Amino acid sequence: GNTFYDVRIPGLKLKVIQVDGQNIEPVTVDEFRFGPRETCDVLVEPRDEAYTIFSQSMDRTGYARGTLATRVGLEAPVPAVDKPQWLTMADMMGGMGGMGGMGGMGGMGGMGGMGGMGGMGGMGGMQGMSQAGMQGMDHSSMGMQGMNHGTMAMDHSQHAMGGMKADASLTVPSTKARHAKTEYGATTDMRVDMARTNLDDPGIGLRDTGRRVLTLADQHTIGGPLDKRGPGREVELHLTGNMERYSWSIDGVEFGQFAP
Structure with missing residues (x-):
């Protein structure tokens, strides 16, 4: 911080x-x-x-x-x-639609220092992880749960893909996460079921200041996207980990365990 x-x-x-x-x-x-x-x-x-x-x-x-x-x-x-400002679950977990993935958080006794999270009443519409909110993870953070790397909030639907039509369903990022079997285990203490692409989120400490803050959604390359092709498929990657152990992984698989 x-x-x-x-x-x-x-x-x-x-x-x-x-x-x-x-x-x-x-x-x-x-x-x-x-x-x-x-x-x-x-x-x-x-x-x-x-x-x-x-x-x-x-x-x-x-x-x-x-x-x-x-x-x-x-x-x-x-x-x-x-x-x-205190970080809340809104800064770490997506839409919070169903927190069924929190089974690994049984040992929450050590979280007593989170007193600033008292105002978490209505958690239904919580925002996803923000790059700006958890910068060290940004530039964020970006809410990698269910992030559509093919679109990145840019509408490519009008671009041809070398004579092949782009899949219209891929022009909008997915919101429902699909969890791999490897995400269920001791190395992952929570999972996000409802992801959110929050490129327009200023981040923790900047949301209610009354000042206009630069966000990722404001940043558009001059002349439009360099790659004019439309998305051909969605690649879904989940940033996972166990905060009590301070271990991080992709889809629950740690570095060194991935197959080529």
Whole structure:
């Protein structure tokens, strides 16, 4: 949480023109989140005054600041760090339609430190894991349960596939997860039955600030997708693991156990 930062310049809009070296259709925001090795190129139009470049850590334990000014010695007010927010099950599990996959969570006694999760009354419409919400897992996070890697929220239905028609059913990501047998065991302590593609989720700590935050849904390559073909099939991969053991796997199979 302290290696991902939320960046803004109070009093100025940020026009994002490039993300991670890729030119995108310009989008104007108040704030963006990024992490190690990520880049975000923005344009600003400052007036003849000082501005604070404010970058607070995602866990809200501290911040870094800089000053954008027309001459040496000018400073602008430094905003207060936002209040930290607790991660909830909404940030880790999809639609929460049926939590039948939580059989492996019998040993939840050690979760007493989750007092901030008291407001979990209506869990029916909970959002899926967000890259932004669990950045270290982002860029997220992206709710890999049932993610359709062929579409990534882009409508390819109008594109030809070398003379072959794209399957119209693949233009919308699946929401019902299909679990492999390998996902049932000690290495997986929960499963998501109702996945959600939450590319428009700003992430934990940024959802209700009143500020316009850059999301993955805002980022469109200039000229459209580089690959114009429509989706031919859906490849469903599940990010699985056991949080108490801090072990992670794909479809319940750990690295080294996969067949070629």
